[in-house]
Amino acid sequence: MTMTAPRGSQKGHETAPAPAATTSGLTELREMFTRNLRTSGIYIALVAIVALFALLTNGASLSPGNITNIVLQYSYILILAIGMVIVIIAGHIDLSVGSVVALTGAISAVVVISYGMPWWVGVAAALATGVAIGAWQGFWVAYIGIPAFIVTLAGMLLFRGLTLVVLDNVSLSPFPSEYGMIASGFLNGLLGGYGYDVFTLLIFALAVIGYAVSQYRARQSRLRYNQTVPPFGLFIAKIVVVGLAVMAFAWQLATARGMPIVLILLAVLIMAYSIIMQRSVFGRQIYAIGGNLSAAALSGVKVKAVNFWIFVNMGLLSAVAGIVFSSRTNGAQPGAGNMFELDAIAAAFIGGAAVSGGVGRVVGAVAGGLIMAVMSNGMQLMGIDQSVQSVVKGLVLLLAVAFDIYNKRRVGSN
Known part of the structure; x- marks a missing residue:
């Protein structure tokens, strides 16, 4: 009898916590969905x-040709968004x-079209110009201490004027x-005679497999x-x-014209900069500087050097965007890149970047850029006036920033 009571009490103890365990599991599941909102x-x-x-x-928006x-x-906006989110972080x-896009495209056009140099020389000249511009602005921000807002506002005027000088205020093509x-x-x-491009489907299938393997390895590492x-x-x-969505996108491309070269360039940039920001010392230092500048400096981060290279990188990616844009338009125009900076900033904030x-x-900035692209393209297909499109984009940006502020206050109150 002495053993029956403990057994009975143990049994009662095992069955009683069941609701609590269920509640704990539901709470954990709810937190899992809301933690990374x-x-x-x-x-x-x-x-x-x-x-x-x-x-x-x-x-119509999901037709192969439209995708x-x-x-x-919109590839050049996504390229700019990659660099812009790093600057904002x-x-x-x-x-x-936007002005750097115009100037680098103009430099490339003058080298290739006016001077008759090979196309790759124009690409190299544009990239070198972008790096030089980034170093110029990074110097004033990092080592002189002028706020980036002022330096880049001056740069917007300066490089737009230089674009007019380089092009002599006329367009160059083709x-x-x-x-x-x-x-x-x-x-x-x-492509063959199948009616769709097997190469595109193969590339995306390999990408899905790579994604699945990386996610599984990350899960095992956490365990x-x-x-x-989850x-x-x-x-x-x-x-x-995710795999079905990616392969559906691949199918649309495969049944149109195949794999765009610029999409390969964009994918390489996304993967490279995601690794840099998430797994490298330089990326962690950027987050540290944006999160708490004083603490980053006290912990040994070379703040001036990091800020300098951030703007060098932004100049480089602006040059890449300038090359892509001039290639897309088959020429260089004095007004190229107008308002591109606002699209890139909007993409970064809509994609989850914090104002502070x-x-x-x-990846979030690219997703934000895709939201802007899908909205713009969809409204164009619907025949909506350009002024209304600007209103919608402005409201979306405002709501995205408001959501960021709301999240901060909610976390702070908890």
């Missing part, structure tokens, strides 16, 4: 906006990127066909350190959903 919400918003415009345009056009028409802003391939070329060598991970079923569901710095991701 800033980063996951942008992808949900992107899917919702794509679905909305697919309905409003009777599926290809979105990639070609560090607590700065760059208002000059580029050689090789130069045009940068933004308008396709890789579709395995080894006893960190919280249930395995939810993990598999996420991989399947220290927060943001490269």
